[in-house]
Amino acid sequence: MRQLSEEGRRTLGGIAERYGVSLGAVEHLLMAIIAGQATQAQFNHPDLGGMGQWSEGGMIMVGDMFNNALKANVAGVCSELSALVRGMDLPGPQTPSQSQYQGQGGGVSLFVPGALSAGNWWPEELGHPASTGAQNDLRYAFFPTTRRLAIDIGGRVMVYDTKDHRIGGFSQQQSGDQSLSFTSQYG
Structure with missing residues (x-):
């Protein structure tokens, strides 16, 4: 997880409130919207009803x-975060310069400088x-x-070749076990 700056924590705290x-x-x-390049997000959080998806345009x-x-919440x-992320210039892999949001009131530094590039737990060569x-x-x-699919279980990262599978859905159990299910064109 990338480290939020104090300004970033206040900005996101205001949205949460x-x-x-x-x-x-x-x-x-925020991390899901960054991964979806500000136009979509896949998420799984209890405060958000568990698994879900958001796409710009109303889905x-x-x-x-x-x-x-x-x-509605x-x-x-997602709409507010998407606007923040759009100001972060996200064409490809993230760099520390993407921690700035240029809003009406000036720049808000969301992330601690330099912490943005170190936040990814997967091998850098996999991309975004x-x-x-x-x-x-x-x-x-x-x-x-x-x-490729990268999976981290307890700090051990494994990378899998997904071959021709077009994975469109992920599911994680909310119990104490560690299980992950996928959906592709093959089921």
Whole structure:
């Protein structure tokens, strides 16, 4: 996880307060939106109804699918975070210069300088993930352009070749075990 600056913590804390979710949930969404290049996010956080997805333009899915208030909150948080990320210049792999958000009131430094590039736990050569998630000491990052899936279990990172699988969904159990399921064109 990238280290937030004090300004970043205040900015994200304000968003969390406005929408009635935890700072951890907002940080989780920020990382998902950065991974989705400010246009989409896949997330899995209890404050956000578990697993869900957001796409710019109005698509929102949360685990508690009939909770319209939760959907509205998640959409609001994602929209605000997307605007922040757009100001961070994210064309490819992140660099420390991307920690600046140029808003109406001047620049807000979201991340501690230099901490942004060190925040990735996967091998740098994999590039920018399309999807990431974490739960129960297990985290994953999926890289469709390099056709790789990185999985970290308790600090041990393994990288798998996904061959021709077009993975479109991930599922992690909320119990104490470490299981991860995928959905691709093959099921």
